[in-house]
Amino acid sequence: MKSYYSLLLAVVVIIGASFLTPMLNTYILGRIMYIGIMISMAVSLNLINGFTGQFSLGHAGFMAIGAYTSAVVTTWASTHGGSILHNNDPAMFLVALVLGGVLAAVAGLGVGIPSLRLRGDYLAIVTLGFNEIIRVLIQNLDFKIDGVDYIGGARGFSVLPMTTFVWVFITAAVVVFCVENLVNSTYGRGFLAVRDDEVAAEAMGVDTTKFKVRAFVTGAFFAGVGGGLFAHSNYNITPLDFTFLTSIDIVVIVILGGMGSTVGVILAAIVLTTLSESLRSVPQYRMIIYSLLLVILMITRPQGLLGPKTLGRLFKRRQKPTVDPVKG
C-alpha cells in the first residue's frame, strides 16, 4: 500500500531531522517535542471526537494511565531490571510505552461501554467524570518498593527523562498513519457513518456499538502512549497534570483544527503551542485570550479552521471535483 511508503518516508525524515536537533537549544527542542506529544494526543482524540462523533472530555484520564504505568515500568526497570531490561534501554522504554497504552486502552473499553447508551453532552460529562475519578485514584496511590517511591500520590512521581525527539515524532507519525488509514479504509467508513447519522448507519447494518468502542479503545491506546512520552519529558508528574482542564486543552486543539481533519489538528497543535509561547510575557491574559478565541471560533467557524478534510484531500489539489454526498 502506498501509505506504508509515506510512513517509511516520515520515519526516515524524522531520523534525519534528529541529527539536526543538537543545533537547537533545549528550550526550543523541548517545545517542539511538546508539540509532537500534543499531535499524538489530539490526533488520537480526533478519532473519538472528530471521526466517530462521540464527545470525550476525558482524554487526560487515558493520558494519566499511560503516564503513570510507563513511569512505574521505567522506574522499576532502572532499579531492578538486571539483565532483562536495562536502564535507558530503548527496548525497555518501548515496553513501558506500550504497556501504558494497553492499560489506557483497557480503561477506554471501560468508558466505551457506557458510551453506548449516551450521546452528546451526557457522554461529555461521563468522560469528564471518569477523568476526575482516575485523577482521584492516582492521588490516593503511593507505595514504596525497596525504598523507591512509586506513584507518590499528591507529592508527585519523579520520572526519568527518556523521551527524545525521535521517540516523539515516530510515535506521532505512527498515530497519524494508523488513524488516517483506519478511517480511510472501507471498514473505517463505519466511524464516519456513526458520526454522520447513527440511526441510518444502524439501519444500513453498521454495528455502531462496535465502532464506538473501537474508537475509544484505539484513541485511549494512543493517548496512553502519548502520556508515557509526556511523563518521560517532564521529570516529575503529579495527578494535577491530568485534570479535565488538560482534556479541554486537547479538545480545543481538535476543535480549532476541525473535527475530523488530521492535518488541521496537526496544524492546530503547532499554532496553539506557538501562540501560547508567544503570550508568555502577558501571563494573566493568556487564558483569557485563549477562551475568547474559542468562543469566537465557535460562533464564526464551528467546523474548525480546516473542517473535515483529511491529509490526502488537502494536498491533492488536482483532484476531480466531487459533490460532497453529505452536504449535497
Added chain:
Amino acid sequence: MQLLQQLVNGVSLGAIYALIALGYTMIYGVLRFINFAHGDVFMVGSYMGYFAATVWVSHFFPVGTLPNTILVFLLAMMICALLGATIEFLAYRPLRNRPKLTVLITAIGVSLFLEYTGQLVFGPNPRGFPAIIPNAPLIHTASVTINTVQVVVISVSLGLMIALRVIVMKTKIGTAMRAVSFNQQAASLMGINISRVITFTFIIGSALAGAGGVLYASQYPSIEPLMGILPGLKAFVAAVLGGIGNIPGAALGGLIIGLVETFVSGTGASTYRDAIAFGILIAILVFRPSGLLGKREVEKV
C-alpha cells in the same frame, strides 16, 4: 451521636447544590444543553455579594444588619441575572440551531473566560467573606449543633425553590417556558416568543446561581475565582441524578449529593469524595439515564 450532626451538615450543603442545580436544569429543559459557565456565574455571585456587602451597601447599612443582607442578596441576584442574559445574548444566541457540541464547547470557553477574567480582576488570593448573616448556635447540645447560617441557608433555598415552582407552574411566562421545553417548534407556532423565554430562563437561572453564591459564601466564607468549578460540576451531577429538566428532581438530587458527600467525608474517606460524586453520575447515566424523577424519553427517528 454523630449521625444527626452529619445529617444537618449534609442538608445545608445539599440545599446549596440544589439551588445551583435548579439553574442547570431549567436551562437544560429549555435549550437542551449544559451551561458549563453556570458554576462561574455562581462564583461571580459570591464576589458581587462580597463587594455589595463591604463596599456598595455598607455605606448605608452596616454589615450584618437585615437591610444590608437583603440588599446584598438582591444586588448579587440582579447582577448575575444580567450576566446570564448577556452571556446568552453574546455567546449562545448566535448558536441557536447549531449542533449541541458547538454550544457545549462555547460554554466551556465562556466558563474559562469568566474564571481567568476573575483571576485578573479580583486577584487570585482568596478573600474572607463578611458575616452578612450573624452566626450563632441556635441549638447546641452534646450531639448536634445547628447554627443560624445553616438555618438561613436552608430556608432561603427552600423559599427560592418554592418561588421558582410558582413562577413555572402558575404564571404565563412559566407556562411558556414549559411549552418551549416540551416542544420548541410547536411553541413557536403557537406564537410564543422563543428568544424571550430563553432570555427569561437565563435570567431566573443565573439569579438563582447568584443567590447560591452568596449563601455558599456565607456558609463557607472564603471566596476565590476558581471556586465555581467543583460546586458547578457537582450541581450538574445533582441535576442529572434528579432527572435533568425536572425542577423537584434537581432539589432532590442536590440533597442526595450533599448528604452522600458529607457521609463519605465523615467516614474518613474524604479523599475519594470527588470520585464518588462522579461515580454516582456514571451509575445513574448508565442505569437510569432519565434520572430519579425524570421521564423516560424514547429517541424519535
Added chain:
Amino acid sequence: MTRYQVSRRHIVGTFALLFASSALIWGCKTAGGPAGTEIPVGEFASLTGGTATFGQSVHNGDVLAIDEINAAGGVLGKKINLLTEDDQSKTEEAVASVQKLVNSDHVVALLGEVASSRSMAGAPIAQLSHAPMITPASTNEDVTKKGDYIFRICFIDPFQGQTMARFALNSLGKKRAAVLTDVKQDYSVGLDEAFKHTYSTSGGAIVSEQSYSTGDKDFHAPLTSIRATNPDVIFVPGYYTEVALIVRQARELGIDCPILGGDGWDSPELTKGAEKEFNNTFFSNHFATEDPDSTVQNFVKKYEDRYHSMPDAMAALGYDAARILVDAMKRAGSTDSAALRKAIAETKDFPGVTGHITIDPNRNASKPITIIKITEGKFHFAQRIGPEGEALTPFQP
C-alpha cells in the same frame, strides 16, 4: 469548486499568518537582551492558575529585593535583570519555563518554585545546565536531592511536623491528638507523617486521623468524627484557604481544644471575620511580622509601602532567596556557575527576614522556626525553636 479552493487557500493563509506572527513574537522574545551590562537571573513562579496566590507573593518578594539591590548600585558593578516566567501552576509549563530561562535567556541562576512538585520538575534541568537554583519555599525533602546545584532557604516538612509534635507535648502538655490532613497537598501529607511519628514515639497518642482535599469548603463531616474521639489538640497542616474555614467550623461544632498548624496558615486573610474562633490556635512559621528585629521591620515597611498589604511568609522567603543569591554573587566575585554554587553552599548565618540562615551540607537551610500564637485575630510570637529541636526561647502562653 472555485469557492472551495478560495476558502481553502484563505484558511491555510490564516493559519500561516497566525503561526508566523506568533513565531515572530516568540522569536523576538527569546533573542534580544543586552549582554554584559546586566546579570540575568531567572524566576519561575505560578503567577496564574491554582496556586497563583503563593506564586504572586514570592514574586513580590523577589522583585522587592532585586529592585532594592539595583537601586543600591547592583552587584559586581552590574544591574540584575530579573526574568520572570509564569508556569500557570502546571508541571509541564514549569519545565518549559526553566528550559527557556536556562537555554534561551542564559540566566546565571534560578529562583523558584513554591510547589515542591514543580521545583522537582525544574531542578533536573537546572542541574544539567549547572545553573544554581534556590527555591524559596519548596519544603519537600526530595527537592534538593536532585543535585548539588539545587538549594533551598526554607526548612523541610519533617522539621515542621516534628517541631509541632514536640510543641504539643512539651510546651502545651497535650497527650491526645487528632490530625486533619489535606491529602491533595504533598506538603500537608509530609507534615502529617512527621507529626504523627514524633508524637506517637514521644509519648502522645493519635486518636483520630481525618482528611480533606484542597478546594473543600465543608469540613463538618471530618470534624464531627474528630469531635467524637474527644482529642486534647488537633493538628491541621493545611493551607490558610481551607484552614480559615476548618477552624471556624470546628468552633461551631463546639471543639474548643488548641488547634495547631504549619506555615501554610500564614496569611492576613486567615482570621478575617473569625477573630474569636482563632483564639487558642498556634502555627509554625518562617517569621512574624511583629518581630521587633530591625531586618524584619524594615522589610515589612518596604513591602507595605510598595504593595499596600502585609507581607506573608512566601513574600519574606522570596525576598530572602533573592538576597542570598546576590550575597553569594558578591562573595564569589563572579557569576561563574561553579563559583556561584560554591558561594551559595557556603552561606553561613545570613541575616534574613526569616531568621539566620545557614546552608547545610545537604543544601537545605538550617534555621530556627517561629511558633506563633493567635489571639483575637492577631499573630503573636510564642516561641522560637532551633534547628535541632531545642527551645531557643521559653514558651510564652
